[in-house]
Amino acid sequence: MKRILVLFLAAVMLFGAAACSPSGQPANGGKTVIKVFSNLPDRTTGQGLVEQKIFDQYIAENPNVEIQVEALDDEAYKIKMKAYASGTSLPDLISVWGQPSFLDGYIDAGLIAELNPGDYSEYGFVEGSLAGFSKDGKLYGLPRNTDMIAFYYNQKLFSDNNWSIPTTYDELLALAPKIAATGISPVAMDGNDKWPISIFITDLLVKIGGTAYQPETLKAISGGDFSHPMYAEAARLLQDAYDANLFQPGFEQQDYGTAQNLFINGQAAMFYMGSWEMSMANNQEIDPEIRENIRAFTMPVVSGGVGVATDIAAWNGGGHSVIAKSPVKDEAVKLLNYIYKPENWTKIAWENNVCMSAQDFSQYKTGSETPVQLQLIDIFAGATSISGTTINDLGSADFKTKFEDLSQQISIKSITPEGAINALAD
Amino acid sequence: MTDKIKTKFSLGRGIIWVALTLFSAVQLFPLIWLIDFSFASNTEFFTSNLLIIPREIQWGNYPKAFTDGHFLLYLKNSLVVNTLAVAIVLALSICSAYAVTRMRWKFSQTAKNIILLGMMIPIHATLIPNYMIYDFLGVRDTLWSLLLPYVAFSLPQGLFLAASYMESVSKEIEEAAIIDGCGTFRLLGSVITPMMKSSLITVVIMTYLNNWNEFMMASTYLSTSKWKTLPFSILEFTGQYRANAAVQFAVMTLTAAPAILIYVLLSKHITKGVSMGAVKG
Numbered sequence A: 001m002k003r004i005l006v007l008f009l010a011a012v013m014l015f016g017a018a019a020c021s022p023s024g025q026p027a028n029g030g031k032t033v034i035k036v037f038s039n040l041p042d043r044t045t046g047q048g049l050v051e052q053k054i055f056d057q058y059i060a061e062n063p064n065v066e067i068q069v070e071a072l073d074d075e076a077y078k079i080k081m082k083a084y085a086s087g088t089s090l091p092d093l094i095s096v097w098g099q100p101s102f103l104d105g106y107i108d109a110g111l112i113a114e115l116n117p118g119d120y121s122e123y124g125f126v127e128g129s130l131a132g133f134s135k136d137g138k139l140y141g142l143p144r145n146t147d148m149i150a151f152y153y154n155q156k157l158f159s160d161n162n163w164s165i166p167t168t169y170d171e172l173l174a175l176a177p178k179i180a181a182t183g184i185s186p187v188a189m190d191g192n193d194k195w196p197i198s199i200f201i202t203d204l205l206v207k208i209g210g211t212a213y214q215p216e217t218l219k220a221i222s223g224g225d226f227s228h229p230m231y232a233e234a235a236r237l238l239q240d241a242y243d244a245n246l247f248q249p250g251f252e253q254q255d256y257g258t259a260q261n262l263f264i265n266g267q268a269a270m271f272y273m274g275s276w277e278m279s280m281a282n283n284q285e286i287d288p289e290i291r292e293n294i295r296a297f298t299m300p301v302v303s304g305g306v307g308v309a310t311d312i313a314a315w316n317g318g319g320h321s322v323i324a325k326s327p328v329k330d331e332a333v334k335l336l337n338y339i340y341k342p343e344n345w346t347k348i349a350w351e352n353n354v355c356m357s358a359q360d361f362s363q364y365k366t367g368s369e370t371p372v373q374l375q376l377i378d379i380f381a382g383a384t385s386i387s388g389t390t391i392n393d394l395g396s397a398d399f400k401t402k403f404e405d406l407s408q409q410i411s412i413k414s415i416t417p418e419g420a421i422n423a424l425a426d
Numbered sequence B: 001m002t003d004k005i006k007t008k009f010s011l012g013r014g015i016i017w018v019a020l021t022l023f024s025a026v027q028l029f030p031l032i033w034l035i036d037f038s039f040a041s042n043t044e045f046f047t048s049n050l051l052i053i054p055r056e057i058q059w060g061n062y063p064k065a066f067t068d069g070h071f072l073l074y075l076k077n078s079l080v081v082n083t084l085a086v087a088i089v090l091a092l093s094i095c096s097a098y099a100v101t102r103m104r105w106k107f108s109q110t111a112k113n114i115i116l117l118g119m120m121i122p123i124h125a126t127l128i129p130n131y132m133i134y135d136f137l138g139v140r141d142t143l144w145s146l147l148l149p150y151v152a153f154s155l156p157q158g159l160f161l162a163a164s165y166m167e168s169v170s171k172e173i174e175e176a177a178i179i180d181g182c183g184t185f186r187l188l189g190s191v192i193t194p195m196m197k198s199s200l201i202t203v204v205i206m207t208y209l210n211n212w213n214e215f216m217m218a219s220t221y222l223s224t225s226k227w228k229t230l231p232f233s234i235l236e237f238t239g240q241y242r243a244n245a246a247v248q249f250a251v252m253t254l255t256a257a258p259a260i261l262i263y264v265l266l267s268k269h270i271t272k273g274v275s276m277g278a279v280k281g
Helices: A001-018 A046-061 A074-086 A098-106 A155-160 A171-180 A196-225 A229-243 A256-265 A275-282 A330-341 A343-351 A371-381 A397-411 A417-425 B002-037 B061-067 B071-101 B108-120 B123-135 B143-168 B171-179 B184-195 B197-214 B216-221 B229-233 B245-272
Strands: A030-040 A064-072 A095-098 A147-154 A186-188 A266-276 A293-296 A318-322
Touching: A001 B071, A030 A046, A030 A074, A030 A330, A046 A064, A046 A343, A064 A330, A074 A098, A074 B123, A074 B216, A095 A098, A095 A330, A098 A397, A147 A155, A147 A196, A147 A275, A147 A371, A171 A186, A186 A256, A196 A266, A196 A397, A229 A397, A229 A417, A256 A266, A256 A275, A256 B071, A266 A275, A275 A293, A275 A371, A275 A397, A293 A371, A318 A330, A343 B143, A343 B245, A397 A417, B002 B245, B061 B071, B061 B245, B071 B108, B071 B143, B071 B184, B071 B197, B071 B229, B071 B245, B108 B143, B123 B143, B123 B216, B143 B197, B143 B216, B171 B184, B184 B197, B197 B245, B229 B245
Parallel strands: A030 A064, A030 A095, A186 A266
Antiparallel strands: A095 A318, A147 A266, A147 A293
């Protein structure tokens, strides 16, 4: 028995040593290896597919380059990014969110390479889209897409029941009982992930305060003072939605997929989600009866609010940055610039109906756009102001957690608007 | 009279049968649900029905899980990592349990308590410090970066179970073995370990199942696909905002299969009282 034990321990050690010795450095045969850390783990659909397509194209054009992709989903990505930041071996090109809650810490730590804005003068970035990726006048990253929030609705359902598109928030709330009377939920809401509720609040703030939303909110966050009446008002309006049963029952526990499926299976008349979901209209798995009738409208105006219908909640969320200390920094910047050439990200993303890029995509219209896609472009093109980063992402990472938790509590009336404002001030 | 007994007997049996069938149905339901939904398409997923009959059986979910999910590579990695972790936890649990329950030394109880304290440390609190240590040692993204935390987090539980069981093993057997000329390791290997089989199998199952599904540490300490384990397969089907749930269910069915197999193979040992009869006569 003793011999067996000794043999076994020896085997374990040998195996370990064998597994340990060639520690992960791939033989690259003189190739430049660019390590990419991405928050798009699914490389076969959506934005992950677009990113991968561009990488494959880049490798084909530059045979001396190898691109190694490591991809994790958002939460795991953020934890791993912190781990990377505290270690010595960082990736070269990373996914980032152009929001202070994510980017500021890394910029302050000197991890993110500064980019030369002059390189992008011909790239057609939409005005203001680089703001979230800049700090103190310096540019640290490029935005992938323009996101805006909308109510997707089933046009046929609306016309069959003589429901009209609400033009005021009160009309929206008045519509809820009428829809509920037909046995379906008015609006499918992803309440479990919390951020959609925070976006809903942003949407209301834009309609209440108009263009004052962002400057006021930045001031409120830095001063810890949310006494401006628009915050309490937004919370009250959200609670009115709860009283009107605007969202499906138990929405605070239902996640993205559940909420979406209520809508695409006809169990909800509307779905509150970002513009990236315009691809629903092309999803062959969805019943054509519903798929072909998907349309969108934005948050209607609120009574007494300064914001008009064309002041919309839209922002530039995800993007890419280069690590300052990367041994292949120049190559990584080259790759970054390649990704954002308008004929790459913008064109491929638009043609695959994945998202609206943060660059001018008008020249890549295919003529086969779906009605909802055209509607969203029109809304965006006709906007008199856009909100920029949503309120939950305007502060630190801690603020984000706190705000999103509070949003959910407000939405189910487990806290009063005043209580929430006091909690934010702490 | 005999007839009466017979009916009573079969009625009792009937009730037991019904109760057991109901019980197993409830127990097995999540598994049936998992398999059922793994044949559905993504849009059929969220329904108010308990189970669904797919409009068209999506066999394609499985090949997709295999190829796009790198199932075989990750399965191999999971098997290697878990088997090694279980073996090391087992060896260390037995040795350390013997050291803290049988051997007399000044800090034996303190040592035991310190190891047991490990049960109270949340994994999330260790992620970044461990990452820095592995980075410093150069073992990041290797087998060790999984093996070390898996063993460390399973050891307290293993020691706890092994030590509490070892305390109940009668000292007379050990004394008899020592009188017969048995050394410490022989005593552990040939006398004590076989008697502790049932508690050790519990250690094996718990260690195996906990680590089989572990993802947070694996995703932090690994970068390349070389040692990635099965939970990563599920991730490959997660988009930025929503997931390809149907294929993920196929992956989960495939992932659950080996774990279920291990449980079925070992479960009978859990309830078996091994030390019974050892002190008899």
